[in-house]
Amino acid sequence: MNIAQPVLDAGPCQHCGVRKNAICRVLDVHRELPEMGKSVRHRHYAAGHVIMSDQDPVSFLGTVLEGTVKLEKMMGDGRKQILGLLFPSDFLGRAHAKQSPYYAIALEPVKLCYAEAASFHRLLETFPKLETSLFERTLEALDHSREWMMLLGRKTARERVASFLCLLAERQAGPVTEGEPASDGPLVCRIPLTRGDIAEFLGLTMETVSRQIGELKSTGLIVPDSTRQVTIPSLSALREAAEKG
Amino acid sequence: MNIAQPVLDAGPCQHCGVRKNAICRVLDVHRELPEMGKSVRHRHYAAGHVIMSDQDPVSFLGTVLEGTVKLEKMMGDGRKQILGLLFPSDFLGRAHAKQSPYYAIALEPVKLCYAEAASFHRLLETFPKLETSLFERTLEALDHSREWMMLLGRKTARERVASFLCLLAERQAGPVTEGEPASDGPLVCRIPLTRGDIAEFLGLTMETVSRQIGELKSTGLIVPDSTRQVTIPSLSALREAAEKG
DNA sequence: CGTACTTTTGAGGCGGTTCAAAGAGAGTGG
DNA sequence: CCACTCTCTTTGAACCGCCTCAAAAGTACG
Numbered sequence: 001m002n003i004a005q006p007v008l009d010a011g012p013c014q015h016c017g018v019r020k021n022a023i024c025r026v027l028d029v030h031r032e033l034p035e036m037g038k039s040v041r042h043r044h045y046a047a048g049h050v051i052m053s054d055q056d057p058v059s060f061l062g063t064v065l066e067g068t069v070k071l072e073k074m075m076g077d078g079r080k081q082i083l084g085l086l087f088p089s090d091f092l093g094r095a096h097a098k099q100s101p102y103y104a105i106a107l108e109p110v111k112l113c114y115a116e117a118a119s120f121h122r123l124l125e126t127f128p129k130l131e132t133s134l135f136e137r138t139l140e141a142l143d144h145s146r147e148w149m150m151l152l153g154r155k156t157a158r159e160r161v162a163s164f165l166c167l168l169a170e171r172q173a174g175p176v177t178e179g180e181p182a183s184d185g186p187l188v189c190r191i192p193l194t195r196g197d198i199a200e201f202l203g204l205t206m207e208t209v210s211r212q213i214g215e216l217k218s219t220g221l222i223v224p225d226s227t228r229q230v231t232i233p234s235l236s237a238l239r240e241a242a243e244k245g
Numbered sequence: 246m247n248i249a250q251p252v253l254d255a256g257p258c259q260h261c262g263v264r265k266n267a268i269c270r271v272l273d274v275h276r277e278l279p280e281m282g283k284s285v286r287h288r289h290y291a292a293g294h295v296i297m298s299d300q301d302p303v304s305f306l307g308t309v310l311e312g313t314v315k316l317e318k319m320m321g322d323g324r325k326q327i328l329g330l331l332f333p334s335d336f337l338g339r340a341h342a343k344q345s346p347y348y349a350i351a352l353e354p355v356k357l358c359y360a361e362a363a364s365f366h367r368l369l370e371t372f373p374k375l376e377t378s379l380f381e382r383t384l385e386a387l388d389h390s391r392e393w394m395m396l397l398g399r400k401t402a403r404e405r406v407a408s409f410l411c412l413l414a415e416r417q418a419g420p421v422t423e424g425e426p427a428s429d430g431p432l433v434c435r436i437p438l439t440r441g442d443i444a445e446f447l448g449l450t451m452e453t454v455s456r457q458i459g460e461l462k463s464t465g466l467i468v469p470d471s472t473r474q475v476t477i478p479s480l481s482a483l484r485e486a487a488e489k490g
Numbered sequence: 491c492g493t494a495c496t497t498t499t500g501a502g503g504c505g506g507t508t509c510a511a512a513g514a515g516a517g518t519g520g
Numbered sequence: 521c522c523a524c525t526c527t528c529t530t531t532g533a534a535c536c537g538c539c540t541c542a543a544a545a546g547t548a549c550g
Contacts, residue, residue, distance in 0.1 A: 073395050077489055081398040083391045096381050101388055128373055135380045136341050142383060143346055145390040146328045150318050152397035153326040153448030157538065195497060203398030205539060210498055227497065227547075244322055402506065440529060453506055455530055472515075472529065 013037040016113070021089035021175060022063045023133040032127060039119045045106040052093070052104040061093030062114030068107040068192045072200070082201035084144065085193075087171045091137050093117075095124065107192045152203045155242075160202040161212040162242035165189060165222065169232055187232045188225070216241070258282040261358070266334035266420060267308045271378040280371070284364045290351040297338070297349040306338030307359030313352040313437040317445070327446035329389065330438075332416045336382050338362075340369065352437045397448045400487075405447040406457040407487035410434060410467065414477055432477045433470070461486070 013033045019025055027033045040062065045051055051069060052058070069086040083102055086092055092112065094100055115123065124131040151163055169189045191198075195206040195213075202209065213230075216222045221238050222230040232238055258278045264270055272278045285307065290296055296314060297303070314331040328347055331337055337357065339345055360368065369376045396408055414434045436443075440451040440458075447454065458475075461467045466483050467475040477483055 071391075073391065075395065075399065075488065079399045081395045083394055094384065096377075096384060102391065131380065132376065135376065135383065138380065138383050138387060139339065139341060142387045142390060145387060145394065146316075146318065146347070148394055149328055149390065149397055150320065150326045152394055154320065154324045194495095206497080207499085207540085208538060211538095214498075243320065439527090450507060451529080452508085452531085456506095459530075 013040070016065075018063065018065055018089040023091055023130060023137055024063070026129045026133045027127060035126070036123060036130075039115045039123055040113050041115075043112050043114060045110040045112065047106055047108050049106045049110075050103060051106060051110070051112070052100045054100055054102050056100065057098055058093055058100050058117055060114040060116055061091070061095060061120045062112050064088050064090050064092055065111040065113050067110030069110055070103075070105050070107050070193070070197065070201075072103040072105060073101070074103070080200050081203065082197065084141065084148070085167075085171075085201070091134065093120075095121070095134060107197065157202075157204055157208050157212050158215065159242050159244075160204060161198070161209060161216065162221070162238050164198060164202055165191075165216075165230065165232065166235065166239050166242050169235055169238075184234055184236050187235055189222075189230050189232055191228045191230065258285070261310075263308065263310055263334040268336055268375060268378045268382055269308070271374045272372060277372060281368060281375075284360045284368055285358050286360075288357050288359060290355040290357065292351055292353050294351045294355075295348060296351060296355070296357070297345045299345055299347050301345065302343055303338055303345050303362055305359040305361055306336070306340065306365045307357050309333050309335050309337055310356040310358050312355030314355055315348075315350050315352055315438070315442065315446075317348040317350060318346070319348070325445050326448065327442065329386065329393075330412075330416075330446070336379065338365075340366070340379060352442065402447075402449055402453050402457050403460065404487050404489075405449060406443070406454060406461065407466070407483050409443060409447055410436075410461075410475065410477065411480065411484050411487050414480055414483075429479055429481050432480055434467075434475050434477055436473045436475070 013019060013024065013036060014029060016022075016024075024033065024036055027036060042065070045067075054074070064086050066088055069090075069092060071083045071086065072080055073083055074080050085107075086104070092104055092114075124134070151160055155163065168191060169187050172189060173187060193201070195209050198204075199206040199209045204212075213222070216238075217224050217230075220233070221241055222232055224230055258264060258269065258281055259274060261267075261269075269278065269281055272281060287310070290312075299319070309331050311333055314335075314337060316328045316331065317325055318328055319325050330352075331349070337349055337359075369379070396405055400408065413436060414432045417434060418432060438446070440454050443449075444451040444454045449457075458467070461483075462469050462475075465478070466486055467477055469475055
């Protein structure tokens with residue numbers, strides 16, 4: 001008769017909801033993930049909380065588990081620009097740097113899985129494929145950033161707002177499964193940003209954002225649920241409006 | 246009596262002019278650099294030549310040895326935006342990708358040190374610190390890209406043009422040596438872009454760029470040498486104009 | 491129900507664009 | 521060496537999209 005083998009504890013990471021999309025997805029569940037699990041902790045931030053400041057040293061890095069984070073840069077005279085948004089499974093923090101070049105601020109209650117900077121860099125050395133994974137994430141971030149340069153440099157206010165809503169909708173729908181021909185049915189899109197924040201992201205003023213959302217509503221490209229939620233009847237039609245007016 | 250040892254050939258890379266600033270600077274001159282030297286070739290491009298297209302697969306990657314390259318993205322209707330400029334020692338090409346997400350075009354005669362995509366990725370695997378070096382470059386590119394988002398989203402035309410001239414001047418002056426308190430004397434600044442290209446980089450029209458350069462001249466912040474070269478009496482004064490009008 | 495914040499709406503102004511044309515270089519061939 | 525051409529640059533004038541300023545309306549929360 002067999003004696004029941006004790007199940008090896010694969011650590012807290014094994015059942016993590018974002019693991020399949022986070023940088024740690026490249027780690028072996030049984031051999032490597034538990035090692036990572038020993039280095040990380042969870043932490044909660046209230047909406048509006050400054051997670052990292054461009055003044056402070058980068059003391060920790062990690063992955064967003066829940067909530068939305070804005071990355072923001074500020075000029076000497078107070079002008080602000082949102083550089084990107086982080087959603088669950090996205091990586092937060094600049095590796096190989098002493099100082100964060102921008103602010104990270106929670107837009108809604110945020111749950112973060114983080115490691116101290118020193119132990120995070122130790123993890124990168126221990127698991128080279130983790131560094132490669134982070135590298136690929138960084139390349140994607142660079143692509144997104146350059147996509148947004150196109151938006152900020154060349155798109156009209158209408159196109160910017162439509163692009164923004166597409167971004168939100170696509171992230172909330174989850175990553176596209178290979179081969180599956182992304183359906184075009186109605187999508188509910190929650191907007192975790194104020195009009196002012198949207199304006200900061202799009203290089204506009206909140207008044208212009210408000211007016212453009214109004215016009216998208218009246219043309220039927222979006223249907224208002226509340227001020228912070230819209231339904232998108234056809235994502236492809238909205239995408240169209242985001243690319244050619 | 247000693248028999249003269251034959252000097253080991255350290256390969257063509259040993260005396261490379263950009264090595265101390267390129268990704269390969271992390272490689273050991275005698276043990277590792279020759280290995281890299283076996284995988285790379287040089288190639289010349291005439292001004293205006295398309296080095297990489299967003300249509301083509303990424304068949305090679307490399308380092309700019311001479312000249313200036315623009316990275317450009319184009320929308321369906323022809324609107325264009327320059328995403329970044331590459332100067333000697335900068336890296337060209339997107340690792341870990343099948344396709345380049347943008348165009349790379351020579352602005353002046355360009356000399357490139359490149360490797361085929363397959364052998365480049367083999368190099369990355371052989372020398373993990375080469376990948377780390379490239380990763381750090383990518384993080385810097387991301388910082389620059391986000392810096393430019395601030396410019397495109399929030400700066401006035403005057404500030405944009407001043408920022409652009411600062412960028413050129415700083416790159417042409419070479420990397421800042423640690424500890425050395427970068428002098429503020431007159432700087433000659435060559436402009437390897439047409440007014441139209443500058444406009445594409447700054448999210449403006451060429452007419453606006455021309456007018457703003459004119460005004461910077463009349464305020465004395467820059468002194469015209471020719472249409473494609475200016476002298477900057479005080480870089481810090483120009484930087485000032487780039488940040489707060 | 492009142493207070494504070496967010497969002498919407500309105501009216502007017504301005505910075506940058508658009509359209510048009512003249513001016514300046516750089517290269518070419520007679 | 522100069523006229524010719526092509527491209528790039530500058531300048532001018534009118535226009536327009538977005539911003540600014542102001543106030544009302546909506547929403548969240550104690």
